[in-house]
Each structure stands twice: as structure tokens, then as C-alpha cells.
Amino acid sequence: MKNVLEQYPVSEKAPERAISASGKTIDELTLDEVLSERIGPEDIRISADVLQLQAQIARAAGREGLARNFERSAELVAVPQDVILETYEMLRPGRLDDPAPLSARAEMLRREYGAHAIADFIDEAVAVYRNRRLFRRRY
Numbered sequence: 001m002k003n004v005l006e007q008y009p010v011s012e013k014a015p016e017r018a019i020s021a022s023g024k025t026i027d028e029l030t031l032d033e034v035l036s037e038r039i040g041p042e043d044i045r046i047s048a049d050v051l052q053l054q055a056q057i058a059r060a061a062g063r064e065g066l067a068r069n070f071e072r073s074a075e076l077v078a079v080p081q082d083v084i085l086e087t088y089e090m091l092r093p094g095r096l097d098d099p100a101p102l103s104a105r106a107e108m109l110r111r112e113y114g115a116h117a118i119a120d121f122i123d124e125a126v127a128v129y130r131n132r133r134l135f136r137r138r139y
Helices: 031-035 048-060 064-076 081-091 100-113 116-131
Strands: none
Touching: 048 064, 064 116, 081 100, 081 116, 100 116
């Protein structure tokens, strides 16, 4: 097996590992397949495994913050888009006057999707927002 840094960029150096959310390889994602309508939205979505690989590459390159972002992104692959967008809106300063909904959202993400790193990130945001007094409904 290649050193993890030698797999970057994955699509060129380790295309067998560049698998979409639906399980298609990068070689299967061709213009002909798109034009024949055999490629759908799931076929072009990145998989959690590829995001975890990107995290390993980032960490091996000494980019810890980027690695954590990839790991959180990998957790979000399983979360429905509407839940992600609602959570994003809740995290915007001035949108909530009470931290309880954000704390409840963090628990829901842990319980229903196993998104522990994302939930921890939200818990950190709650603490920062409290400290900076950002729980004031302004919008």
C-alpha cells in the first residue's frame, strides 16, 4: 500500500479509492454515462470514505485543522441536506436567543447520525456564543 501522502491527489494517484457515495468509481463517471442518463446525483456525491482518506492525507501533511474539517464533512454525508441547512441557519449569530435548540440539535446529530465530531463542534459553538453573548435574536 502506498504511503498516504503518495495518494494525493486521490483521483490521479489512487483512483481505485475515489468512490462516490453510490459506489461508482471515478472511471465510471464519464460524459457518455451522463449523456445516457445513467449517472444521477448520488453518483457524483463524495463518499465518507474518500473524505476520511482526504483527512488522513491532510494529517500526514501536517494540516490538522484541515483533517478535522474533512472528518466532520465525512460525518455530514449521512445527514439529510435539509437538516444541514437548518443547522447552519441556527448557527448564524443573531438567529437564536436561546442555546437550547442548538444543544438539542447536537444531541440529535449524535443520536440519529453518529455525527459526534459535528455535535462536538456545535457544543463548542454554544460555549463561544454564550461567552460572547451572541444568543440575542436580531433577525
